[in-house]
Amino acid sequence: MALRRAEELIRPVFDPIPVSLSHITPDALLAFEAGWRSHPGRRYPWPWHEMAIGFRRNEPSRFEVAVWSGPALCGLGIGKLRPGYCGLNFVEGSPMPDHPLRGKVLAAVFTALTAYTVAMERQAIRLIDPVLEMVPRYEALGFLLATPAGEPQYCWKVVS
Amino acid sequence: MSTKALRNPTSPRSSRSTAEIAAARAEKARTREMADRLAELNTADMPWLSDAGLKVLADAPEVSGPPAYEKQADWR
Numbered sequence: 001m002a003l004r005r006a007e008e009l010i011r012p013v014f015d016p017i018p019v020s021l022s023h024i025t026p027d028a029l030l031a032f033e034a035g036w037r038s039h040p041g042r043r044y045p046w047p048w049h050e051m052a053i054g055f056r057r058n059e060p061s062r063f064e065v066a067v068w069s070g071p072a073l074c075g076l077g078i079g080k081l082r083p084g085y086c087g088l089n090f091v092e093g094s095p096m097p098d099h100p101l102r103g104k105v106l107a108a109v110f111t112a113l114t115a116y117t118v119a120m121e122r123q124a125i126r127l128i129d130p131v132l133e134m135v136p137r138y139e140a141l142g143f144l145l146a147t148p149a150g151e152p153q154y155c156w157k158v159v160s
Numbered sequence: 161m162s163t164k165a166l167r168n169p170t171s172p173r174s175s176r177s178t179a180e181i182a183a184a185r186a187e188k189a190r191t192r193e194m195a196d197r198l199a200e201l202n203t204a205d206m207p208w209l210s211d212a213g214l215k216v217l218a219d220a221p222e223v224s225g226p227p228a229y230e231k232q233a234d235w236r
Contacts, residue, residue: 001191005198013209043223051229075222090229093222103218107208118201119194129226137216141207152226159205160197 002115003065010111017100020068021112024052024076028066031073041095043131048076051090055080061120063088065112067105072096075105079113085124085156086117114159127155 003021010019022028032048055062059080067075077091093105101108113125129152130138135145143155207213 001194002198005201009201009203009206010209013203013214043221044225044227046225046229054229088224090225091223092225103220103222104214105222106217106220106224107206107214110208111206114206115198115201118197121197127224130224131221134220134224137220140216141213 002119003112005119006108006112006115009115010108013107014101014104017104018069019074019101019104019108021108022066022068024048024064024066024078028068028073028076032076035073036092036095039095041097042092044092046090046092048092051078063113063116065109067101067108067112069100072100074099074101075109077109077113079128081120081122084122085126086113086120086122087126087128087154088113089128117159123160124156124158128152130155 003023007019007021029049029052036042036048052064055064055078061081063077063079063081063086065075065077066073067077073094075091075093077088079086079088079090081087088109091106091109093099093102110125117123117125127138127143135155138155139145141157143157145153145155147153203209208217
């Protein structure tokens with residue numbers, strides 16, 4: 001339900017580029033395997049198969065999303081639901097330089113994360129361990145940086 | 161089981177049915193409340209969907225998280 005609402009919100013904004021959201025389905029993992037896994041343009045070599053399995057085993061309530069434009073997998077995101085907030089632990093856009101949603105994947109994932117967080121009656125979203133060079137951009141979008149001792153820093157924003 | 165037993169409101173079968181009905185109603189109410197919350201969401205709540213917000217992210221690295229997946233074990 002949350003992903004459908006997120007689609008309703010982003011489609012008019014991304015128009016005319018088609019966009020759809022799903023969970024991290026077998027099709028998404030197949031697309032990752034076929035096009036992403038060994039791509040030299042990836043920043044980090046995250047193993048999405050293992051991550052999906054690990055999160056599903058340990059996090060009965062979790063956030064997960066795959067961002068599509070037609071048949072093209074453009075983004076993946078996964079995170080944890082906690083009291084008071086939902087965290088986005090990993091998000092990655094397609095390494096394909098010309099994928100249809102280039103520059104829009106984070107906006108799609110943040111929208112889906114917000115919808116899921118509201119649906120689950122949490123009050124804030126957190127971007128766990130963000131890439132540091134991105135923090136000023138997140139702050140420009142209303143996020144605040146938190147640097148708790150002994151834990152990964154995160155950017156957070158109230159959503160309700 | 162006899163027809164009489166099926167109609168007995170104190171039988172286990174009848175109690176279970178009542179509980180199931182109550183659970184289904186509660187689930188329906190939760191779903192409706194969730195739909196209401198989601199319906200209240202709009203793009204004004206999400207600066208990244210504005211023209212300015214899209215520009216902020218347009219040329220940004222589309223990645224967030226730690227370099228290695230293994231490090232996530234103890235994260236909250």
